[in-house]
Amino acid sequence: MTQFLEVDTLTMRFGGLTAVDGLSLKVRHGEIHGLIGPNGAGKTTTFNMISGFYKPTSGEVRLRGEVISGLRMHEVARRGVVRTFQHSTLFAEMTVLENALVGTHMAFRPNIFAAIAGWDREDRRGAEARAREALEFFGLHHLAGELAGELSHGHQRALGLAVAYASHPDVMLLDEPFTGMNPEETRGMMGLMRKLREDGITILIVEHDMQAIMGLCDTITCMSFGKFLAEGGPAEIRNHPAVIEAYLGGARHVA
Numbered sequence: 001m002t003q004f005l006e007v008d009t010l011t012m013r014f015g016g017l018t019a020v021d022g023l024s025l026k027v028r029h030g031e032i033h034g035l036i037g038p039n040g041a042g043k044t045t046t047f048n049m050i051s052g053f054y055k056p057t058s059g060e061v062r063l064r065g066e067v068i069s070g071l072r073m074h075e076v077a078r079r080g081v082v083r084t085f086q087h088s089t090l091f092a093e094m095t096v097l098e099n100a101l102v103g104t105h106m107a108f109r110p111n112i113f114a115a116i117a118g119w120d121r122e123d124r125r126g127a128e129a130r131a132r133e134a135l136e137f138f139g140l141h142h143l144a145g146e147l148a149g150e151l152s153h154g155h156q157r158a159l160g161l162a163v164a165y166a167s168h169p170d171v172m173l174l175d176e177p178f179t180g181m182n183p184e185e186t187r188g189m190m191g192l193m194r195k196l197r198e199d200g201i202t203i204l205i206v207e208h209d210m211q212a213i214m215g216l217c218d219t220i221t222c223m224s225f226g227k228f229l230a231e232g233g234p235a236e237i238r239n240h241p242a243v244i245e246a247y248l249g250g251a252r253h254v255a
């Protein structure tokens with residue numbers, strides 16, 4: 001059977017440093033899959049290789065059997081794999097709706113502004129319908145005319161997801177989506193992710209908030225020093241001796 005998203009012996013070297021070292025993992029369709037590990041374990045570098053931001057030194061990433069590693073980011077996005085960034089990448093001076101419109105074209109052309117300038121009326125109508133749908137999905141439709149930079153922190157993070165969602169992704173890669181959130185915002189964001197899963201979207205998430213990871217993920221992969229360490233459901237990972245050891249060694253605690 002063809003696997004959904006496969007990371008196969010992926011390696012990334014920066015000069016003499018091996019940030020990711022022969023990592024393999026499989027993400028099942030429709031799951032929320034967590035990627036955890038102590039600081040410097042190689043999680044973000046792995047993300048960057050999956051999303052096309054980095055070309056791996058060796059190894060492959062496959063989506064439904066097709067190799068996507070080594071493609072450029074917009075080519076990866078066109079195949080349905082989109083990422084959100086650790087820090088907000090919204091256009092603060094643009095409205096909420098305009099940001100979502102950018103999302104609808106993210107997957108099609110490398111230069112979104114050229115893409116938007118080239119839209120005819122039909123394109124624009126279709127894109128606007130999708131953008132409004134994305135805002136509705138995340139409960140932001142009533143804010144469509146507001147400037148993105150003036151939204152509350154929680155709404156800005158939700159808009160970040162809506163922009164990615166507007167591109168019709170199959171897989172969303174979320175890099176530390178709970179950073180800087182209070183418990184209420186975290187709960188709200190967890191709800192949005194479950195909603196995405198119900199909508200059939202597969203999610204791969206890198207996150208340090210262990211409570212959120214344990215409460216959200218179907219499967220968790222733990223890496224340490226660039227290598228695969230353990231994989232399993234939340235209960236298994238929480239009690240896994242090698243995982244506990246890796247975190248204690250890094251002076252962090254697994255929730």
Ligand SMILES: Nc1ncnc2c1ncn2[C@@H]1O[C@H](COP(=O)(O)OP(=O)(O)OP(=O)(O)O)[C@@H](O)[C@H]1O
Pocket residue numbers: 014017018019037038039040041042043044045046
């Ligand atoms: N562009 C780069 N050039 C050189 N070294 C890098 C680069 N990016 C990451 N590294 C190194 O690779 C290793 C893995 O970093 P990475 O950011 O992938 O880890 P991480 O698990 O995401 O860490 P954190 O949880 O702290 O974000 C670290 O030693 C880091 O310093």
